[in-house]
Amino acid sequence: MEWTEDLSVGVQTIDNQHKELFARINDLVAAVKQHTCKYKIGDVIKFLEEYIVFHFGEEEKYMREHDYPGYLQHKAQHEIFIKNFEELKKELPKLEGGAKPGSYDLSVETNQVVVDWILDHIAKIDKKLGEFLKDRV
Ligand SMILES: [Fe+2]
C-alpha cells in the first residue's frame, strides 16, 4: 500500500504519521504473506501496534485541544480498530512455528482488518478532522 497525495488530510504532522503507519503496515503485510525467518511476526505486530497507539493518541490530542465536535465519534472508530486488531493479534502468531507459511486466510484477514480499514478511515474520518484543523494548527 502506498501513500498518495489524495490521502492528504491537509495537516503535515498527521500526513507524516500516516506515511510512517503505511510503512509499518507494509512490513506486517509482507511478514504475513511471505512468512520467512527474515520476519518475526511478533516483532512486526508490536512495532505497528506501538505506532498505532501513538498516532491515535496524537489525533485525539489535536481534537481535544481544538474542541473538535466529532471527537467522540472519531475516538470510537479508533477504539473499534484497536479491538479488531486485538483479535487479529491472537491469530497471527499461529504463523510462527506451526502454521503454513503465507497462510491465505490470514493474509486476507490482515488486509481487511488493517489495510482496508486504515484507507477508509483516512479517506473519510481523518480527512474530516483535517478540514477542521487546517486553519487552526
Ligand atoms: Fe483517526
Ligand SMILES: [Fe+2]
Ligand atoms: Fe489517522
